[in-house]
Amino acid sequence: MTINTYEFRKGIYMISVNDLRTRLFESLWDIPEGIAYNAYLIIDERTVLIDGVKGIYSEVLIGEVKKLLGGRGLDYYVVHHGEPDHSGSFPKLIKEYPNVKVITTEVGFKIIRSLYPVSFNHITVSDGYELIIGNRKLKFFQTPWLHWPDTFMTYLYGDKILFSGDAFGSYGALTNGLWDKDYGDLHLSLSKRYFANIVAAFRSHVPKAINKLSGYEIDLIAPAHGPLVGKVSDAVNTYLRWSKPELERKVLIIYGSMYGNLEEAVKHVAKGVEEVDVDAVVMKVPDTPITYLVRELFDSPAIVLGIPTYDGSAFPYISLVLNLMKIKRFEGRYVGIVSSGLWSAVAESKVMKDLDEVKATVDGKVSILGHPKGDDITKLVDLGRSLGRRAAEVVSKQ
Numbered sequence: 106m107t108i109n110t111y112e113f114r115k116g117i118y119m120i121s122v123n124d125l126r127t128r129l130f131e132s133l134w135d136i137p138e139g140i141a142y143n144a145y146l147i148i149d150e151r152t153v154l155i156d157g158v159k160g161i162y163s164e165v166l167i168g169e170v171k172k173l174l175g176g177r178g179l180d181y182y183v184v185h186h187g188e189p190d191h192s193g194s195f196p197k198l199i200k201e202y203p204n205v206k207v208i209t210t211e212v213g214f215k216i217i218r219s220l221y222p223v224s225f226n227h228i229t230v231s232d233g234y235e236l237i238i239g240n241r242k243l244k245f246f247q248t249p250w251l252h253w254p255d256t257f258m259t260y261l262y263g264d265k266i267l268f269s270g271d272a273f274g275s276y277g278a279l280t281n282g283l284w285d286k287d288y289g290d291l292h293l294s295l296s297k298r299y300f301a302n303i304v305a306a307f308r309s310h311v312p313k314a315i316n317k318l319s320g321y322e323i324d325l326i327a328p329a330h331g332p333l334v335g336k337v338s339d340a341v342n343t344y345l346r347w348s349k350p351e352l353e354r355k356v357l358i359i360y361g362s363m364y365g366n367l368e369e370a371v372k373h374v375a376k377g378v379e380e381v382d383v384d385a386v387v388m389k390v391p392d393t394p395i396t397y398l399v400r401e402l403f404d405s406p407a408i409v410l411g412i413p414t415y416d417g418s419a420f421p422y423i424s425l426v427l428n429l430m431k432i433k434r435f436e437g438r439y440v441g442i443v444s445s446g447l448w449s450a451v452a453e454s455k456v457m458k459d460l461d462e463v464k465a466t467v468d469g470k471v472s473i474l475g476h477p478k479g480d481d482i483t484k485l486v487d488l489g490r491s492l493g494r495r496a497a498e499v500v501s502k503q
């Protein structure tokens with residue numbers, strides 16, 4: 106754990122805790138780059154803390170807040186969203202500052218009460234509620250479903266800062282600076298994977314939130330994860346593109362293979378994809394962590410699933426992939442199926458219902474008995490070409 110405390114505007118502090126020990130964020134997503142939990146403190150005639158950190162880092166946050174307040178009390182504590190990666194420090198903060206007024210949405214209040222059985226003073230904010238804290242004024246915008254129903258954001262007039270909670274956040278501990286520009290293209294890549302994993306299922310709510318904020322000038326975005334965002338219009342436009350989502354010219358091939366036969370088959374598919382000048386991204390399950398699978402599923406117009414039959418069913422990790430497509434609402438993609446078996450090959454029939462549920466268009470199926478041979482090879486290359494052309498067509502029409 107390391108901590109960065111940074112006064113990025115006079116009297117406005119970022120308190121960012123680097124978590125390099127959590128392997129799976131939300132117990133699902135691999136984060137080899139770590140993650141930062143950002144809280145913000147505004148010191149004016151009134152003092153305001155915005156968000157918090159994961160429970161295990163409570164003392165570190167409280168230590169910094171106390172130092173910065175220099176003996177003053179804390180008047181307001183804005184809880185943008187109840188997920189414990191930020192609200193974990195809530196009970197200890199309340200214990201330290203029992204008179205603080207907690208600011209949440211109505212749904213947020215219920216969530217916080219369900220998670221933390223402590224009593225506290227509370228203000229429920231409606232959409233557009235304003236709060237004067239001395240020379241400064243805050244305005245609260247409800248932005249539900251980015252990515253929980255409780256979510257809201259805080260706009261600070263004058264300094265023109267949007268405290269955005271999880272939105273506009275990214276993976277990665279802040280070890281190289283505290284601004285987006287300190288990370289170059291890496292910031293875009295870590296934000297996109299974070300968006301695909303955390304926000305994508307609710308992407309239809311992104312334009313609604315951006316629309317609501319459109320009348321307000323924003324100089325910088327202060328998210329709850331990752332660096333401060335100085336390139337505001339780039340970030341907003343990127344979020345709008347991702348919310349569609351913007352699909353890339355590639356075919357994603359996800360396969361399972363116990364003994365290498367199906368692995369060999371999908372190599373022929375990849376060859377077919379590349380023959381029509383489209384990129385083939387090949388990922389094996391379960392070897393590839395789902396954070397990367399979901400990242401690629403998010404923007405692939407065409408997907409090939411390589412599925413061995415396993416104990417009278419589809420290879421279980423492919424069922425997980427289909428479930429993730431359902432959960433994240435990755436719908437309307439072209440899908441090719443390469444299935445295999447030896448005595449009663451049922452993998453293909455077992456996945457059809459799932460594909461239907463994600464509104465996939467099945468664009469070719471090849472079934473193989475054991476090792477790919479003879480005609481199989483031509484069929485596999487053809488499947489790759491066909492999906493490659495589909496991907497190119499989708500992207501050209503976008």
Ligand SMILES: Cc1cc2nc3c(=O)[nH]c(=O)nc-3n(C[C@H](O)[C@H](O)[C@H](O)COP(=O)(O)O)c2cc1C
Nearest residue numbers: 362363364365366367414416417446447448449450
């Ligand atoms: C543990 C295990 C269970 C299997 N269960 C079935 C099955 O229920 N029905 C079937 O037709 N084939 C079954 N197979 C055969 C595989 O689907 C077949 O060998 C396939 O080609 C595997 O490809 P791979 O070499 O890439 O793992 C099974 C294979 C293994 C290793």
Ligand SMILES: [Fe+2]
Nearest residue numbers: 186188252271
């Ligand atoms: Fe969250």
Ligand SMILES: [Fe+2]
Nearest residue numbers: 188190271329
């Ligand atoms: Fe978060």
